[in-house]
Amino acid sequence: MIPLTYTIRNLFRKPLQSFQLIVGSSLVVLLVMLAVAINDSMQRTLSHTGSEKNIILLGAGSEESIERSEVTPKVAEIVSSSLSGIKQVINQAAISPEVHFNGMVKCSEDHEAQSLIRGIQHQAFWVHDKVRIIEGSYPRSGEVIIGRLAYQKLGLNKEDLGIGQSIEFNGELLKVVGIFDAIGTVMEAEIWMPLQDLMTFTQRDSLSCVVLAVESSESFDDAEAFVKTRLDLELVALKESDYYQKLSTFYSPIRWMAWISAILISSGAFFGGLNTLYAALAARIREFGTLQAIGFSRKAILFSLFQEGISIGIFASIVSITFGLLFIQGYTFPFSIGVFTLDINNTVSSIGLLVGIILGIIGIIPPAWKSLRPSLPQTLRSS
Structure with a gap:
């Protein structure tokens, strides 16, 4: 050798x-x-974005794209009274009606980029428990909060998009009042605003989805039974984890x-x-x-x-x-x-x-x- x-x-x-x-x-x-x-x-x-204990109710035929989904606004109220096993926070059901919109956001006179914008109510923080506001406050009408990585999605430097600055969406000037994180998820690059504002700006009279947090993953069977019996609502139920797994395949x-x-x-x-x-x-x-x-x-x-x-x-x-x-x-x-x-x-x-x-x-x-x-x-x- x-x-x-x-x-x-x-x-x-x-x-x-x-x-x-x-x-x-x-x-x-x-x-x-x-x-x-x-x-x-x-x-x-x-x-990591999807949770086993979150169920998404989408419009039938839109299982692979929340943005294309249409759900009647009354679904959130109907689900609250029809399904058991929904997580309760301060004696309120953890049900989040949401609008998801992939649109152009103008950050300055010469810079415009695409971003996922989510219209939410305060219940969104009960459902998406990985999300927490780390700076600033909850948005009111005419205001937005941004994920801590939103500036990278928009192709900006960190100092170009912070609290007190403004962005333009569909001709409306919106003030940034908060920054949130959701470690390890795609939500960290999103822009969140009040649900009614986004519905008004996008001229929608329907939701994209209704997300509900349940006490146990077994409650999914009840949600599936609900959408099959309420054919008039034209819904499908997906586990949030399954939805993002399908996106991974896409x-x-x-x-x-x-x-x-x-x-x-x-x-x-x-x-x-x-x-x-x-x-x-x-x-x-x-x-x-x-x-x-x-x-x-x-x-x-x-x-x-x-x-x-x-x-x-x-x-x-x-x-x-x-x-x-x-x-x-x-x-x-x-x-x-x-x-x-x-x-x-x-x-x-x-x-x-x-x-x-x-x-x-x-x-x-x-x-x-x-x-x-x-x-x-x-x-x-x-x-």
């Missing part, structure tokens, strides 16, 4: 060449980590695009590194012949080359993980209904390390095979 010190010494014998291999491998590992982080973070954000093409982009770009880096390895090992054919002449088998030499490849892969993984933690961790990606925050967690880091090792093994096989195939006399005569 060739000593490990020989393998390590080879890495530093040509530092520029090793540096090129590590940089190329780091790019491949980083792109894979980025694709994994995008997939994981988007799925986690959508799954956004799967975005996640696939992340993978496809990562594969296409990393392929170029991989084949570039492969060419470098071919050149590096071709220059060492006589060295391999000498090792065979003094008694080392081809298997021992091949194992030593695998050690070199794995060492380069591990170094590349460490570089990629460090870069990810320093520059990618916490970066937010906007999409149509909100934003999600990238998290370089243990799973992503472990996958990065595994990819680096696999890359080192796969990358060394073709050039090693070509370099070790010649017979001993041929290798010793090689220039």
Whole structure:
């Protein structure tokens, strides 16, 4: 067996060449980590937004889009008197009638961007218990509160959208009076305003949905039975968690695009590194012949080359993980209904390390095979 010190010494014998291999491998590992982080973070954000104990009543046929749903305003009152098991807060049912509208918001004379706007009543905070106002106060007519990440969804700097500033929606100037958070959910990028204001601005006489918080997930069966018996209301009942799971499936093409982009770009880096390895090992054919002449088998030499490849892969993984933690961790990606925050967690880091090792093994096989195939006399005569 060739000593490990020989393998390590080879890495530093040509530092520029090793540096090129590590940089190329780091790019491949980083792109894979980025694709994994995008997939994981988007799925986690959508799954955290929905609660097992919240039930959404939507207009029939609008199960995949709250914005297109239409529900008569009297549904909230009917549900309150017809269903048992609804969570009670201060002797009132936790039922939130809401309007969801994806529209353009003007933040300054030359900046306009799309945002999800939610019309709510105070019961919304009983139903969406992850939401809490961290600055300011509850909005009155002509006022809004914004999620703490709404400025990123709108493409603004944080200081450009704060309490006391105004936004324009459908020609109406609305004052920001509060900021709320809902850690790990898409709601952190939304704009909330009084329900009646949003219905007036959008000229709606119907709700988008009615969300109710229940004491236990078993109450969903009662809600399903209710919508099936009240056909006149034209409703469907969905668990909030199921609705956002469907949204996750809807956004799967975005996640696939992340993978496809990562594969296409990393392929170029991989084949570039492969060419470098071919050149590096071709220059060492006589060295391999000498090792065979003094008694080392081809298997021992091949194992030593695998050690070199794995060492380069591990170094590349460490570089990629460090870069990810320093520059990618916490970066937010906007999409149509909100934003999600990238998290370089243990799973992503472990996958990065595994990819680096696999890359080192796969990358060394073709050039090693070509370099070790010649017979001993041929290798010793090689220039």
